[in-house]
């Protein structure tokens with residue numbers, strides 16, 4: 001997910017507001033996207049249990065309602081679900097998964113973020129991680145997922161965030 005503090009909108013003042021724009025992580029940024037943004041700060045978050053999107057969204061919407069009671073969460077939260085969709089459908093190696101995620105971000109997210117004015121601040125973060133299904137075999141690839149999430153392993157719980165500025 002992505003959150004941004006947008007200097008062009010009066011509803012969000014720099015240093016106080018957040019707009020969440022999508023699902024993304026720093027590791028999946030491509031070179032082209034990186035050329036248009038500068039990382040200001042970065043760190044890690046803990047996902048709530050279970051590590052699924054509906055659980056994280058419930059907590060986020062509650063927090064936004066408290067912090068910004070006059071705004072709809074859709075104005076503040078920009079959810080990009082393309083990476084999660086690829087986690088649930090990819091049957092190939094991590095290399096394929098990451099390549100598909102980067103391609104998706106270049107085609108979808110980078111296009112949308114390019115419209116943001118210079119000096120716009122954003123917070124990009126994942127809502128949960130994922131792990132490889134150790135029981136996955138190629139012979140049952142149509143029945144079993146190769147990647148999954150929802151439990152409490154470190155790779156599902158510890159998630160990245162990055163505060164970035166549009167150059």
Ligand SMILES: [Zn+2]
Nearest residue numbers: 053084088149
């Ligand atoms: Zn999912």
